[in-house]
Amino acid sequence: MKKVVGWLSLVAMLVMGAMPGLAAARAAQVDSAVSDELISRLGYPLVEIHAGPEGVDAPVWIAPGPVHVRLSVADGYIGYVNIVRPPAGLDPVLEEPQMLLAGAHDLAQAGWTYFGGTNTPSPGETASFVISLAPGEYRVAASYYTAGDPSDEVMALSRLTVGGATPAALPVDMTGPAADVTLTMTDDLRYLVTPDAVPRGPHIWKLENTGTIHAHHVVIFRVPAGYSDEEIVAEYQKLKDGESPAPGSFVSQLSWAGYAAMQSAGTVTWTEFDFEPGTYAAICFNLDPDSRQPHVLEGMVTQFVVE
Numbered sequence: 001m002k003k004v005v006g007w008l009s010l011v012a013m014l015v016m017g018a019m020p021g022l023a024a025a026r027a028a029q030v031d032s033a034v035s036d037e038l039i040s041r042l043g044y045p046l047v048e049i050h051a052g053p054e055g056v057d058a059p060v061w062i063a064p065g066p067v068h069v070r071l072s073v074a075d076g077y078i079g080y081v082n083i084v085r086p087p088a089g090l091d092p093v094l095e096e097p098q099m100l101l102a103g104a105h106d107l108a109q110a111g112w113t114y115f116g117g118t119n120t121p122s123p124g125e126t127a128s129f130v131i132s133l134a135p136g137e138y139r140v141a142a143s144y145y146t147a148g149d150p151s152d153e154v155m156a157l158s159r160l161t162v163g164g165a166t167p168a169a170l171p172v173d174m175t176g177p178a179a180d181v182t183l184t185m186t187d188d189l190r191y192l193v194t195p196d197a198v199p200r201g202p203h204i205w206k207l208e209n210t211g212t213i214h215a216h217h218v219v220i221f222r223v224p225a226g227y228s229d230e231e232i233v234a235e236y237q238k239l240k241d242g243e244s245p246a247p248g249s250f251v252s253q254l255s256w257a258g259y260a261a262m263q264s265a266g267t268v269t270w271t272e273f274d275f276e277p278g279t280y281a282a283i284c285f286n287l288d289p290d291s292r293q294p295h296v297l298e299g300m301v302t303q304f305v306v307e
């Protein structure tokens with residue numbers, strides 16, 4: 001166990017040490033667009049997941065097909081969840097440290113599948129998403145941390161079996177909800193947001209990783225207008241090079257607006273955002289497993305306008 005912890009701290013230090021400014025940028029102010037008004041009316045089975053110091057409270061079995069997952073967290077904390085599958089044969093003692101590297105440090109681990117999830121915006125609030133799971137064995141990976149200080153994040157995994165529906169209940173309709181907005185994540189480190197101008201108000205977003213290699217997440221910030229995507233990349237490059245964000249700089253003006261947790265290639269989730277009119281940027285901080293560069297520095301930034 002000690003060896004695992006030592007190795008984990010070393011990697012965590014390398015990862016965090018590489019991007020101190022990015023960690024600061026994520027603690028920026030919150031202007032949450034997280035919403036569940038439409039998702040709650042879809043009629044899907046509700047899967048409640050609760051994270052906190054007492055552990056993860058989550059179902060051990062659900063039926064295949066679309067479900068509404070709602071994450072809540074103990075008082076005073078921020079919560080995170082991802083539905084995942086560790087590689088076959090992985091020593092169970094490695095599940096939590098490896099999941100912490102993915103969930104807290106944006107470093108996808110070899111052999112894992114991340115089906116997707118969410119993060120609560122502020123203490124006392126919940127976060128919802130829709131996922132359509134095929135029969136099989138999964139883990140609910142959930143964590144909690146102090147608002148504004150993710151360094152104390154504690155991760156726990158619980159087993160989830162999907163399936164066991166009676167033959168009479170089949171075939172299961174695996175199709176998820178109709179979406180007004182689609183955000184596609186690609187292997188060439190791009191996001192495509194459709195339509196170009198996103199309508200204001202609550203809308204269901206389909207989040208699809210159409211690649212075959214890379215895992216991505218989505219952090220959506222409300223941003224000052226007038227920056228190009230290339231200029232945003234340059235701002236993050238400055239942070240990586242050790243410059244502290246100056247008052248009035250791009251990074252100092254960000255508000256966290258929404259999030260979708262890491263998704264492996266080929267996965268789909270749906271979530272709901274209720275954006276105010278303005279300019280937003282979808283940014284990926286996942287680290288390339290080889291170069292340890294966050295995808296944002298390879299250009300994974302796409303702005304969109306909400307009208």
Ligand SMILES: [Cu+2]
Pocket residue numbers: 189214215216217284285286295300
């Ligand atoms: Cu990415």
